[in-house]
Every structure is written in structure tokens, then in C-alpha cells.
Amino acid sequence: MNQDHIEPLPQIDELDEKILKLITKNARIPFLEVARECGVSGAAIHQRVQRLLNLGVVSGSEFIVNPAKLGYNTCAYMGVYLEKAKYHSQVAKALREIPEVVECHxxxxxxxxxxxxxxxxxxxxxxxxxxxxxxxxxxxxxxxFISLEMDFKRQVAIK
Structure with missing residues (x-):
């Protein structure tokens, strides 16, 4: 995100917040169940979720792979010092080619x-x-740095 130009935040109301809490807790929750929890129609939930997707508040849904179940038992974090700052893009591109690198900041x-x-x-x-x-x-x-254990991981809080 370009810090020079910060876009205005989308308008999120209480219904949007309730929907977000439900769908981020369980991405596979049926819209009709969300509708029942929120006291509105399934069509209304579908429209609201589509609006949240269009605004970029949420993006898609995914299944999370448990690395240990596939034999990936070592989680590590690495701080990288560059020879010069101008190498950032080319180093990030090279790191993207290493499948074991799952995040790069x-x-x-x-x-x-x-x-x-x-x-x-x-x-x-x-x-x-x-x-x-x-x-x-x-x-x-x-x-x-090798991670010995992950105590928790969570998404950003919904108000």
C-alpha cells in the first residue's frame, strides 16, 4: 500500500461487522446460517458479502494447510540484510522462487x-x-530464528 495516498476506509455498519465475525470464524458457513444469525434474508447476506468482496474488505476464502501434517516440522523466520536497498525487488523476486518461503515482508x-x-x-x-x-x-x-511453537495466530479484530 502506498503510504503517500491512503484511500478512505469503506463504510462498514453493524450488520457488516456481524457478517465479518461469522464468516472469518468459519469461511464455510452457509449464507443461510449467517442470515439466520443476523436476522435478515439469505439474499441480503449474499449482497453484503459481495459488497465486502468488491470493497476489498475480504478476499476469497481458503483452506489452510497444516504444514506439520505434510511433514514440514520446522518453522523459521529469517531477517535478511541487503548489500544495498536497491536490491530489494530482485531479492524478493528470488525469494519468491523458493517454495519453502511462505511469507516475505x-x-x-x-x-x-x-x-x-x-x-x-x-x-x-x-x-x-x-x-x-x-x-x-x-x-x-x-x-x-527457529520457532519452537506457535502460541496463537489470528486475524485483525472486527470492532
Whole structure:
């Protein structure tokens, strides 16, 4: 998002908030159940959700894969130091080519880029660091943190 031009926030009313709370808790909830909970028609819910999609308040729905169930037992975060700031785009493009990199953020502070990595083992992570990350032109050095356990993850609060 370009900080120079901040778009006005869409108008969200109490019904929109209630719908958002229900559908973010369970993306597979039938619209008729949402309608019953909200005391309005199924058509009204369909229109409201479509409006929220069009406004960009929500986007699609997805199934969340549990990495551990597929053998990805190591979650790590890596701070990336760049040789020069101008390398940001090319480094991000190279990181996108590494399937184990599941998130990439351009940041302020100590690191220029901060990534989340899912690997099968610590040895898999070490191999990635040695063979993939260290080969990316523009990376000066990296600092890696292994997550021992995720205590919680949530979406932004709906009022």
C-alpha cells in the first residue's frame, strides 16, 4: 500500500461487522446460517458479502494447510540484510522462487526483508540457507530464528 495516498476506509455498519465475525470464524458457513444469525434474508447476506468482496474488505476464502501434517516440522523466520536497498525487488523476486518461503515482508528496522520459512527438518533449513539463500545476489547476510511453537495466530479484530 502506498503510504503517500491512503484511500478512505469503506463504510462498514453493524450488520457488516456481524457478517465479518461469522464468516472469518468459519469461511464455510452457509449464507443461510449467517442470515439466520443476523436476522435478515439469505439474499441480503449474499449482497453484503459481495459488497465486502468488491470493497476489498475480504478476499476469497481458503483452506489452510497444516504444514506439520505434510511433514514440514520446522518453522523459521529469517531477517535478511541487503548489500544495498536497491536490491530489494530482485531479492524478493528470488525469494519468491523458493517454495519453502511462505511469507516475505519488506521492513523497517534492523532487517530490510523478513521472511517466514517452512521446512521438513532443521537439516532441510540448513541446506536451504547454504544452497539457496546464500546464492541470492544482493543479500549481504541473514539471521535465522527457529520457532519452537506457535502460541496463537489470528486475524485483525472486527470492532
Amino acid at each position: 519488506y521492513t523497517t528496522g534492523q532487517y530490510a526483508i523478513f521472511v517466514k520459512i517452512q521446512t521438513k527438518t532443521n537439516k532441510h533449513l540448513k541446506k536451504l540457507i547454504d544452497e539457496a539463500f546464500q546464492e541470492i545476489e544482493g543479500i549481504a547476510r541473514t539471521e535465522t
